[in-house]
Amino acid sequence: MPVQLDDTDVAILKSLMEDGRKSFRAISREIKVSTPTVKARYERLVNIGLIKAVRPEIDMSKIDKKSDEIGDALQELKKQKKHFHVYVEGLKVKLKCDFCGGPVHDKPKVLRFARFERFFCCVQCRASYKEKYGGRIEALKRNQEEE
Known part of the structure; x- marks a missing residue:
């Protein structure tokens, strides 16, 4: 029925x-x-079988296409539009700084709070972000602790 x-x-x-x-x-x-x-x-x-899976929607423009060996895996990933059962080793994702919007070249500076992570190009951007959004960050931390 x-x-x-x-x-x-x-x-x-x-x-x-x-x-x-x-x-x-x-x-x-x-x-x-x-x-x-x-x-x-x-x-x-x-x-009831209406929701079968929750799958990622990958923004292919964020993939760093410089590596040749990754290029083959990337092509395979593009072919599989709906099925992401490919193990891709060494895949790199291009990051933008969450404060200045510039590229993150090296290892990103990470700010973790509540259930969120923000990525920055330098410690100055991370500090500026914390200063600008400090009240909101604290409110999110308090809400997380209450749950």
Whole structure:
């Protein structure tokens, strides 16, 4: 017997199609239902087979194409548009500084807080970011601790 989807199910699906990495809490706030409801509905949609997988959407423009051996793996990845079952060794991702927007050439300077990571080209950009967004970072840390 077919399962009828209601407005809540459809809203959850639309939200996940926009960004499959959203948390149940973020979805619940977006569609104005409780977090346990979103979790239960999501599990039901998985159990009935409607949601088969959550797969990454890879931005190929961010891939560093300089290495020849990576080039072959990259071509294989492009062929597989929907299936990402390829193990790619040595793949490099081009990073932009989260403060100045410039390229990150060496090992990035990382700022971790709550469930977030921000990447910077230098310690000055990291320090400037912390200074500019310090209040927001602290609020996110407090919210994370409360959960």
